[in-house]
Amino acid sequence: MERIPILRMGKFLLVTIQIDLYDRLATNLEADLVQMVNKTGARGVLIDISALSIVDSFMGRILGNIGSMSKIMDAETVVVGMQPAVAITLIELGLELKGVHTALNVEKGMELLKTRIDAEDEEIIEEEDEAGTE
Amino acid sequence: MKTDIAKLLQKKKKQLLESWMTKQLSDAMLREDLMSNEELREQSNEFLDELLKAVATNHVEDINAPAYEQVKEVLSGISISRAKQGFSPRETGIYVFSLKEAIQQVLKEEISDDIQLLYQTTLSFNKLLDSLGVVTFETYIKGREEVIMRQTDEITEISTPVIQVWEGILALPIIGTLDSARTQVVMENLLQEIVETGSTIAILDISGVPAVDSLVAQHLIKTVAATRLMGAECIISGIRPEIAQTVVHLGIDLSNIVTKSSLASALKYAFGMLKLEVKKNHKEKTTE
Structure with missing residues (x-):
């Protein structure tokens, strides 16, 4: 059974999709990813779809699902490297991937994740500080 | 015979x-x-x-x-x-x-x-x-x-030039009416250019669009959504008073899109997003 590898990189999970996804593979990825987020306590998920050239409504929904699922498990999702044709297809299908962040490439995606996680952490620290001083 | x-x-x-x-x-x-x-x-x-x-x-x-x-x-x-x-x-x-x-x-x-x-x-x-x-x-x-x-x-072909105005900022002046076929070309060119230049901000200038109806607005919204999916931010500039009036009268919601009245203000906003600053050079005065 083919599987898409999920790599762990510090607080983040890294998924690069190098082959065209078929439905079964996509649902497996969704399940695996949620499991991994739970197991590792990851704070961010980065999905690189730069090699993905064909996308359908199902794939679009899976991407959106991964985003929403990670969100409620306290992890941000960034989809990076989307091909222009894929972006146009998703828009024509009416899928705007709300709740998923996007970035041009892995580098920018990582930066985005870091700033978002840092911002969140700072908020928590500030709140803790406030609680401590009271 | x-x-x-x-x-x-x-x-x-x-x-x-x-x-x-x-x-x-x-x-x-x-x-x-x-x-x-x-x-x-x-x-x-x-x-x-x-x-x-x-x-x-x-x-x-x-x-x-x-x-x-x-x-x-x-x-x-x-x-x-x-x-x-x-x-x-x-x-x-x-x-x-x-x-x-x-x-x-x-x-x-x-x-x-x-x-x-x-x-x-x-x-x-x-x-x-x-x-x-x-x-x-x-x-x-x-x-x-x-x-x-x-x-x-x-x-x-000619009417959809994508211009790189700064590192990371693309501008796309649209002149003439936007129909579905043209939006498609505009969108494709813009997205392709975003990938090629690695830009994070795209400015769509619609000051040359004679009229915006609900269809044109829908095309614009689509283009903005597509650029967002690519991981870039899209600003719409050149909204003339008449366009603002028609957009509101038609009940089109552009509230989740950044809109600016002129290309200059859009550029200023883009500089702000990239944490860039434009400064006047005072040095020349002292050397004179």
Whole structure:
């Protein structure tokens, strides 16, 4: 059974999709990813779809699902490297991937994740500080 | 009977061509700037050759007979090239119809003794040349449409330039009406350029769009959503007061899109997003 590898990189999970996804593979990825987020306590998920050239409504929904699922498990999702044709297809299908962040490439995606996680952490620290001083 | 006439016309071909040429040349609207007389003669000669050949096969009235394939081909070639050269419909029409007159004249001279035959032949030649006139027109229009199509393509190509105004900032001035086909081209060009330059901000300037209706607005929203999916931010600039009015009156929600009134303010906003600053240089004053 083919599987898409999920790599762990510090607080983040890294998924690069190098082959065209078929439905079964996509649902497996969704399940695996949620499991991994739970197991590792990851704070961010980065999905690189730069090699993905064909996308359908199902794939679009899976991407959106991964985003929403990670969100409620306290992890941000960034989809990076989307091909222009894929972006146009998703828009024509009416899928705007709300709740998923996007970035041009892995580098920018990582930066985005870091700033978002840092911002969140700072908020928590500030709140803790406030609680401590009271 | 018909073959006799074909033979007769073949024999009188030179006279026919001369009379046809005189008729064409005597037209006050002759376009010598577009085609020289020699060229016209050569073209007319070729067409007449083919026509007489086809007439000789005994199908004077049936334009769909296989014998006329060649005639139609030559005629189509002539009228398409005329359309491209800029001849007017009238001039192209007269080209064929003046031949009718020439043929009638020859027939009148040659078979004036047999009124019945003259009438019959004139009628069938009239019919034939009318059909040829229709063919001419059809292909002329087709030729013109090809020209228009090519120009439309060129305009679409030219009218969607994607400009890199700064490292990481693209600008796309849209001039003219946005329809679905054009939005598609605009979107593709913009997204492609975003990938190539690695830009994170795209400014869509719509100050050159004459009117924004709900369809155009939908196209704009689509383009913005697509750029967001690519991981870039899209700003719409150049919203004129009239556009703002129509957008609000139509109830189009642009609230989750960054909109600016001018390209300058959009650029300023983009600089802010990239944490860039534009400063006036005071140094020059001190060195003077």
